[in-house]
Amino acid sequence: MMNITFQNDFGKILMTGGGKGPAWKIKEITGLGIPEKSFAYNTFAGVAGQELSSVSVLARTITMNVDIDCRFPQISMSRAACILNADGVLTIHHGTKHRAISCRCTSFTKTEKKAAFFEATLQFVADNPYFHDCEEKRVVISRKNDKLTFPFHLPVTFSERVNSTDLVVSGEEASEPVIYIFGDDPENTDYDDNSITIVNKTANAFLKLNYKISYGEQIKIDIPNREITSNLRERMFQYLSDDSFFSSFVLLSGANEIECRTNVRINAYILFQNNYLEAMY
Structure with missing residues (x-):
C-alpha cells in the first residue's frame, strides 16, 4: 500500500492508497514516472530532417485525486489549507521504497460534500524534477x-x-x-x-x-x-x-x-x- 506525506513547518498531511488509516484516500495519482523533457531542434535549407540542439528536463507536476473522509478528520480543512499554502516535501512510501521530492502545492480544489466525503484534487510542482532519498x-x-x-x-x-x-x-x-x-x-x-x-x-x-x-x-x-x-x-x-x-x-x-x-x-x-x-x- 502506498502512503504519501506532504510536510513543512506548518504540519503534515498523510494520504494513503487504500485500506484503513488516514482520512485522505488517494484515488488516482499521476506524475511519478520519468520527468518530461523539452527538445529544441535546428533545421537547415536543403538538408532533410532536423538536428537536435538541446534537451531540457522540465519541472515535475504531480496530480492527486483524493477522497477526504469527514467522519475521521485528522486535521481540519483550514489547517490543511495552511499546510498546503507553503512549500514542503512530498514523501512517498511504497513497499521497500522511500522517496522524497521538494515541491509546492499549486492547486487544491474540492467539490461539495457527498455523504461523509469531500472529493478533492491536489496539484504539486517540483522545480527539481528528481526524487531523492528521505535521508542523506x-x-x-x-x-x-x-x-x-x-x-x-x-x-x-x-x-x-x-x-x-x-x-x-x-x-x-x-x-x-x-x-x-x-x-x-x-x-x-x-x-x-x-x-x-x-x-x-x-x-x-x-x-x-x-x-x-x-x-x-x-x-x-x-x-x-x-x-x-x-x-x-x-x-x-x-x-x-x-x-x-x-x-x-x-x-x-x-x-x-x-x-x-x-x-x-x-x-x-x-x-x-x-x-x-x-x-x-
Whole structure:
C-alpha cells in the first residue's frame, strides 16, 4: 500500500492508497514516472530532417485525486489549507521504497460534500524534477585510523591517515554533494602549501581551497547552494582557486573515486542524496 506525506513547518498531511488509516484516500495519482523533457531542434535549407540542439528536463507536476473522509478528520480543512499554502516535501512510501521530492502545492480544489466525503484534487510542482532519498548519505573522505592492537611489538604504527574513499551513487542522475572539512592539527603546523583539494577522479573534477584551516575549524562547501562557509568565517568563496568550478564537481551514477590532497591534518566527509528519475517503478 502506498502512503504519501506532504510536510513543512506548518504540519503534515498523510494520504494513503487504500485500506484503513488516514482520512485522505488517494484515488488516482499521476506524475511519478520519468520527468518530461523539452527538445529544441535546428533545421537547415536543403538538408532533410532536423538536428537536435538541446534537451531540457522540465519541472515535475504531480496530480492527486483524493477522497477526504469527514467522519475521521485528522486535521481540519483550514489547517490543511495552511499546510498546503507553503512549500514542503512530498514523501512517498511504497513497499521497500522511500522517496522524497521538494515541491509546492499549486492547486487544491474540492467539490461539495457527498455523504461523509469531500472529493478533492491536489496539484504539486517540483522545480527539481528528481526524487531523492528521505535521508542523506554520509561518506568519510579523510580520517585517522587507529592501528594499535594488543599485544604489540615495537616498532609499531599507532595510527594511519586515510585520504580517499570509493563512494557509490545508486541514483540514475548525478548528485551535487555538500563537503565538510574539520581542522585536526592542535599544533596548527605551517607548511609551504596549506591548501586542501577534494578530487573526484571519476568525474575528473576538483575543488581547491587556498586556505590554512585552524584547529577546530569546520568548513562547509555547499555545492548545491554555491557557498563556502566556516564556523570562523561567514564567507570563504574568495579562497576557492580560479580553476575550481562548482558546476563540474558532481557525483556520477555508479562508483566515484574521491580523494583528499593536503599536507595538513584534517577530517572530511561528504553528504549527498541519490537522485532518481522516478518514484515507484
